[in-house]
Amino acid sequence: xxxxxxxxxxxxxxxxxxxxxxxxxxxxxxxxxxxxxxxxxxxxxxxxxxxxxxxxxxxxxxxxxxxxxxxxxxxxxxxxxxxxxxxxxxxxxxxxxxxxxxxxxxxxxxxxxxxxxxxxxxxxxxxxxxxxxxxxxxxxxxxxxxxxxxxxxxxxxxxxxxxxxxxxxxxxxxxxxxxxxxxxxxxxxxxxxxxxxxxxxxxxxxxxxxxxxxxxxxxxxxxxxxxxxxxxxxxxxxxxxxxxxxxxxxxxxxxxxxxxxxxxxxxxxxxxxxxxxxxxxxxxxxxxxxxxxxxxxxxxxxxxxxxxxxxxxxxxxxxxxxxxxxxxxxxxxxxxxxxxxxxxxxxxxxxxxxxxxx
Numbered sequence: 146x147x148x149x150x151x152x153x154x155x156x157x158x159x160x161x162x163x164x165x166x167x168x169x170x171x172x173x174x175x176x177x178x179x180x181x182x183x184x185x186x187x188x189x190x191x192x193x194x195x196x197x198x199x200x201x202x203x204x205x206x207x208x209x210x211x212x213x214x215x216x217x218x219x220x221x222x223x224x225x226x227x228x229x230x231x232x233x234x235x236x237x238x239x240x241x242x243x244x245x246x247x248x249x250x251x252x253x254x255x256x257x258x259x260x261x262x263x264x265x266x267x268x269x270x271x272x273x274x275x276x277x278x279x280x281x282x283x284x285x286x287x288x289x290x291x292x293x294x295x296x297x298x299x300x301x302x303x304x305x306x307x308x309x310x311x312x313x314x315x316x317x318x319x320x321x322x323x324x325x326x327x328x329x330x331x332x333x334x335x336x337x338x339x340x341x342x343x344x345x346x347x348x349x350x351x352x353x354x355x356x357x358x359x360x361x362x363x364x365x366x367x368x369x370x371x372x373x374x375x376x377x378x379x380x381x382x383x384x385x386x387x388x389x390x391x392x393x394x395x396x397x398x399x400x401x402x403x404x405x406x407x408x409x410x411x412x413x414x415x416x417x418x419x420x421x422x423x424x425x426x427x428x429x430x431x432x433x434x435x436x437x438x439x440x441x442x443x444x445x446x447x448x449x450x451x452x453x454x455x456x457x458x459x460x461x462x463x464x465x466x467x468x469x470x471x472x473x474x475x476x477x478x479x480x481x482x483x484x485x486x487x488x489x490x491x492x493x494x495x496x497x498x499x500x501x502x503x
Contacts, residue, residue: 341356
């Protein structure tokens with residue numbers, strides 16, 4: 146039975162969105178009016194609720210969070226400059242994702258014809274994937290994209306920016322022969338950081354982007370530090386509160402992050418990225434500014450601004466939501482190297498090619 150307490154608890158965001166949108170679609174006439182009035186009252190109540198706080202009085206961001214979502218980073222062309230979508234459109238998107246997952250998880254026909262799409266690199270079946278099915282909803286707006294600035298929802302690449310994907314960028318770093326040894330392999334194959342070479346998404350970040358699975362984070366904070374651990378590849382980013390950035394010649398994995406509190410919003414600036422980390426065509430001068438804002442409904446609104454004049458015509462900003470995992474959830478160890486045959490296989494294949502060429 147649908148009730149009007151939908152906005153009071155969102156620790157299960159998939160179920161919450163489904164119930165909210167079903168209520169919006171199915172209700173009509175006086176029922177819809179009564180529901181809208183009740184939801185407005187509950188929203189007012191939520192605004193008056195206190196967010197959880199630490200002993201020091203700061204918003205308590207600690208816990209296990211996920212950022213899985215169906216909302217894309219860049220806006221699909223059909224939306225143009227339309228920043229938001231209706232509740233009905235959001236429901237259609239979520240239901241479509243669920244239906245695609247159900248079809249993909251259906252038993253395979255042993256007599257089926259061979260695949261024709263040529264996607265032989267896709268080694269995972271849908272069972273392993275966990276992209277999330279909810280649509281980003283911030284302050285009552287269902288978003289058509291994470292990017293909110295520029296208004297068209299697109300990354301503002303410079304026309305003269307190097308046209309390289311991450312794989313090409315990686316090959317350029319190491320030269321033509323990128324398979325001489327394990328040191329030449331990608332940072333993902335070496336189990337250092339996870340990167341999706343197709344999308345440039347990195348779960349550890351910054352920015353912290355949703356990927357194909359393991360979109361989970363643990364946040365721990367003290368008066369002087371905030372630590373964000375990404376499940377994949379087991380990366381812990383230590384954010385110093387106050388203080389100065391390291392000298393520009395000191396480069397770190399995940400960069401050098403310094404934060405401060407602006408009222409109830411945590412603001413984090415990151416510089417000095419490792420040269421093997423590139424986000425969406427960025428170069429070594431990238432600066433990322435993130436904000437973390439706790440809501441009274443138990444979510445964290447997470448935004449980031451990318452600033453790199455070499456790669457982009459202007460800084461660009463995106464927003465998403467970190468959803469609280471159900472109480473009792475924990476992050477499993479992502480034991481990347483255990484049973485990982487990829488790197489030995491890659492190097493063995495190269496040695497075989499060299500033998501055949503002799």
